[in-house]
Amino acid sequence: MTSSGSIAFQASGGQPAAGPHGVPPVINLRELSVRLGKRDILKSLTGSFSGRSIGLLGPNGAGKSTLINTLLGFYPPSGGSAEVLGLDIRRNSREIRALTGYMPENDAFVSKMSAVTFIRMMAELSGLPPGAALERAHEALFYVGLGEARYRKLGAYSLGMKQMAKLAQAIVHGPKLIILDEPTNGLDPPARQRMIRLIREMRASKEIHIVLCSHLLRDVEECCEEVLILKQGRIVHQSNLEEERRTNRRFLELEIWGDPGLLTGAIERLGCECALAPGNRLKVILAPEVEVRDVYRIAAEQDVRIRRLNFRRDTLEDIFLKAMETPQ
């Protein structure tokens, strides 16, 4: 046995590009292109992602799964390069796969094996000794909620249980990065909630990075900090959702009864930017020291009633739709 218990990020061959805190980004793409047959599937993707959870969005055929498969070394890049956890995908494919857990989109199991045997085998293939593999297989199955069904054959599992078993095999060896390809596919609402809760729990543990590939905006919105939107093999948008959420909290849209001029003047005196819109509506950008309750207070002082107050927040759906309208 080799003693490589603590997994090092730096591989011998790679020269990872360090992120802002000296830690290599989770995914770093440099002009990455992939050509399968005669078709260019990914076209010069460039970007760097360091978030704890990264969402990969795009319509069907945008190249999400191809990007994942390329990062895992299943498809060779036709141009450019990419790094995962600071390791080059061409030179350090095996090391990357040692640090990664993968939950594929489609059914993937051996139907005649019991769940615990299957998960144990996967753990052993990742390098865990048989004893540790068995222990972690039980733990992983309990963790995903299949503890009571762990001795049943995988072929007899429902679709939701198979999804959970796929998640269990992806985390059984304790990877540093987990790639989830459409994890909520075919799940009923309670099962979807369970899956989302597990992903959020893993993210909160701070021991693992998550790449979530989905065409369901809600899944990505609930689980991810960063988002990458692909369209026809190109990146059309990348942003940090957390930052956008924070920024959007400073935007307000008010609909009022009363004299808007009075309220506008009072709000501007607080140092906020304010614009009057038709229909007694105001758009406000709050100054850093001003809170929403200050706006309510001033409105009361000016005898203006606020009928409606919205955070003018771009939802992920807005971001996605804008990205889809972006010309290539």
Add this chain to the structure above:
Amino acid sequence: MSVHKRSYRAYAGPLTAEWSRFLVLQRYARESMFRSRIQTSLFVLCFFYPVLSLAFVYLANNASFLTRFDIRAAGILRIDAQFFLTLTSVQNVLAFILTIFSGPGLISPDLANGALPLYFCRPFSRAEYILGKASCLAILLSWVTWVPELVLFAVQSSLAGFGWFKANLWMAGSIMLISWVWIAVLCLLSLALSAWVRWRLVAGALLLGVLFVGAGFGQAVNRILGTDYGYVFDIANLIATISCRLFGVATTLPISQTEAWSALLSICAACLLLLWRKVRAYEVVK
């Protein structure tokens, strides 16, 4: 991660050596192989002829028995190259039958259920996967081919004396060589066919078909073209040609050693190519 805490925990323990990971696959494949009673029974039946041969060897070396029935003079009980060639041929046929039941079940379930991405997203290569699966079958076939044959050779050597052993040591080499050639052909054929059709039953039938249809096709080629080159499609004939040469027994088979070896190597290469194309995480649709 722990059962009682139910929280995610990274693994920080020791890891096994990378070169040994293919043995994991071999171990699990073997366990699933012997879960079938038919396969286990067939495996046991494969030892019937070697046990019979063991009795034969004992009798052949039992002087009082031979003298009583005056058999040595008749020359019936002779332990020579022909004896070991017959033993090898019988065991090779049994190995083929065992392969029909055991071989196709190694890869086809993984392909049918889309499990290959789960293997290859780990630090585990396609070559290791094929090696792991093939080694399971190779070990199983070894138990019914060269292992009992060499045991018989050793028993005969101990009974007949060092002189016999020294004079016939080349036969041990022949046993090993022909057995491993046959094992390699069977492993590659069964894995390639099961990877191609992805259905265990069909792969088994196809394996049977390759042997018989190949022979029939070879005969048809011979008749139509008026040649002997059709025999290169007959795997049993190819093995028989090589076996006879290795055991120094005269043969009436019309193809040469070079042709037989070339044909077998071509079959193995074609199987490897097919395996390499089919055993991958995702097939590229061009």
